[in-house]
Amino acid sequence: MxxxxxxxxxxxxxxxxxxxxxxxxxxxxxxxxxxxxxxxxxxxxxxxxxxxxxxxxxxxxxxxxxxxxxxxxAKPGREEAQEVFKTRRLVELEMVRELAQKCSPMDRQILEKHVEREHQAHSDGDNSLRIRLSGEFHLLIGALAKRPVLYQFLHEIISRASLIVALYQRSHSANGRSAGDRACCEHHDLIDAIAAHRIEQAVEIMDAHLTELQNQLDLDPPQEQQVDLKKVFA
Amino acid sequence: MxxxxxxxxxxxxxxxxxxxxxxxxxxxxxxxxxxxxxxxxxxxxxxxxxxxxxxxxxxxxxxxxxxxxxxxxAKPGREEAQEVFKTRRLVELEMVRELAQKCSPMDRQILEKHVEREHQAHSDGDNSLRIRLSGEFHLLIGALAKRPVLYQFLHEIISRASLIVALYQRSHSANGRSAGDRACCEHHDLIDAIAAHRIEQAVEIMDAHLTELQNQLDLDPPQEQQVDLKKVFA
DNA sequence: CAACCTGTAATTGTTAACGATAATGCCGGT
DNA sequence: ACCGGCATTATCGTTAACAATTACAGGTTG
Structure with a gap:
């Protein structure tokens, strides 16, 4: 059969x-x-x-x-990591723009239900789940935006971003709680703005959110590999 | 070995x-x-x-x-086709923005050389080559913009767009000449704006260019497949 | 005449055995 | 004791034969 x-x-x-x-x-x-x-x-x-x-x-x-x-x-370098986040911003802001235009009450409900799950995972201390749900929230926005072609790009780029977080995050769990809390709040504010069709505000919140995510990373030092040995031993 | x-x-x-x-x-x-x-x-x-x-x-x-x-x-439907072009616009405008910032004289030379080849293919009447070069011009912009991650998306989306043109173009060769001419001119103007770092102008030209490409397509009629037979034979 | 069933041919999907390559560990030399 | 070469092993890469599925053609029947 x-x-x-x-x-x-x-x-x-x-x-x-x-x-x-x-x-x-x-x-x-x-x-x-x-x-x-x-x-x-x-x-x-x-x-x-x-x-x-x-x-x-x-x-x-x-x-x-x-x-x-x-x-x-994969183990992307810092350059690639930075461009992934740059591209992620481009794609994801477009998704927010799209969804903020045509967000239905049901969409809002779905989003809120998800954030609730995030909160619970956070309370339970299940870090692995929290990380995944946090990523899936962004994917959910993309799914609701009804842009299948762009969604595929989003999926790839968010996956890569998650990988990059694993590589380059600062403070491997030190202030993880405060960062997670802020992310949850931002998610909530974002839903409000989207559901109220306040497009530019939603975009701004998402932009700030992404900046925050990126700031928890350690991407700046391109660490010059070609150290001048002569200077070191002078 | x-x-x-x-x-x-x-x-x-x-x-x-x-x-x-x-x-x-x-x-x-x-x-x-x-x-x-x-x-x-x-x-x-x-x-x-x-x-x-x-x-x-x-x-x-x-x-x-x-x-x-x-x-x-592949034989994408009209909906998908439209979203491909929508997404293409997002990606390609970003590429233009990027390149218009850091376009070097050498970049300009490369671009102009390409447009020259386009012109020649057009003069020679080699339509197949002209189509491919026209697409590769856009790819070239992406390559010079030095955004490898985004470039890959661009490559895919432009390829899909070319496919879509094959499917949904109006006037299979009727006014192909005038359209091709305009495209060449627009390409040239675009290079000028990019090389002069006139970012917003370059973006506008590209936007108009993409609109024109899209307008040569036959994407609007979602052709209701469920014709009401009773009405037809009433 | 059209619809349907059936058997054959053509095409794709899967697997298992073989060959090639790179990692590993041993041994002898210095 | 350390380093370089050599054999072994483990792993990946390829191919070719086999199995499963589908498309097609012929023939039969209502």
Missing amino acids: GTAKTSVNSQLDAAYQRVWGAIVSHRLLPGTRLKEDDLCESFDLSRGNVRKLLQQLAHHHLVTLIPNSGAFV | GTAKTSVNSQLDAAYQRVWGAIVSHRLLPGTRLKEDDLCESFDLSRGNVRKLLQQLAHHHLVTLIPNSGAFV
């Missing part, structure tokens, strides 16, 4: 989502090796399908494929 | 570029079937590699893979 093929495809999709979730919630850290055989066992897939999975992830820049060496979760 | 693997990879890249070129220059029309074995022969690739090629193209939305049936060059 057709069940076999369908289940294979859904298995592959499920595997993708699980790896994706592990990466964006910082349980798979940049640089981690993804051995084919291990993935075969973990998800009960044939090697060929694992290959496809890895190529999909590679195409989304979540993993890097090094020929004859293996697959590793 | 290592030559083998390298040549295989470059062969695959070459094949991708050839298929890409054929699609964006309207020599492979939407709906065309891409049989695996044929591609194997055409590019002297193994079936596995042809598979990879097709998946890459599918990921860029240039071909659609129908399971157990085959690969076809």
Whole structure:
């Protein structure tokens, strides 16, 4: 019966989502090796399908494929990281603009329900979940904006951004609470502005929110690799 | 020696570029079937590699893979087409903004050289080449803007746009000349504005240019498929 | 004549075995 | 004791044969 093929495809999709979730919630850290055989066992897939999975992830820049060496979760440099955030801003502000125009009461309800879940994860101290939900909030905005083409870009860019956060965050959990609190509040304010169709205000809030996210990162020092040894030992 | 693997990879890249070129220059029309074995022969690739090629193209939305049936060059609907252009505008205006800030004299030279080639293709009556060069002009702007992350989006979106033009263009070659002429002139004006760092003017020119491109398309009628037969035969 | 069923051919999907490459560890030399 | 070369092993990459599915053509029947 057709069940076999369908289940294979859904298995592959499920595997993708699980790896994706592990990466964006910082349980798979940049640089981690993804051995084919291990993935075969973990998800009960044939090697060929694992290959496809890895190529999909590679195409989304979540993993890097090094020929004859293996697959590793990606480790973007600071330059790339900065441009990802720059691009994220472009895309996400457009999404907010779009949604703020045609946000229905039901949309608002969906958004508020999500923020509630965020709050709960935060109270429960489930950091991994909180991180993922925080990212998914932004994805949700994109989904409600009904811009499928742009949404795909958004999905990729937000995933990459999550990865970058794992790499370059300051204070690995020191002020995580205050930052998380602020993010939640900002999310709430943002929903208000969107639902009230106050477009420019919504855009500004999102812009500030993204700036804040970015400021928690350690992206500035391009760390000159070519240190002048002569000067050092002079 | 290592030559083998390298040549295989470059062969695959070459094949991708050839298929890409054929699609964006309207020599492979939407709906065309891409049989695996044929591609194997055409590019002297193994079936596995042809598979990879097709998946890459599918990921860029240039071909659609129908399971157990085959690969076809994509045939996006009008809605998708419109959103592609909307998104293209977002991305490309950002690129122009970026390049207009840091356009060097050498950048200007490169751009002008390209427009010259466009002109020549136009004089020679090589329509297929003219179409491709016209698209590559926009890609060139993106490349010079030095935004690698955004550039990749641009590449995909422009490719999709070229495909859409093949599907929905009005007047299949009637006023093609006047349209092409205007495009060339606009390209030239755009270069002037960019090189002079007149950012907002450059953005406006590009915006108008994109509007013009879009206006040559036949995207409006969502053609209600559910015709009321009773009314028709009343 | 049209619709339907059936068997064959053509095409795609999957797997498993083989070959190539890079990482690892051992050993001998200095 | 440390370093460089060599063999081994583990992993990735490729291919070719097989299985599954679909499209097509011929023939049959209402």
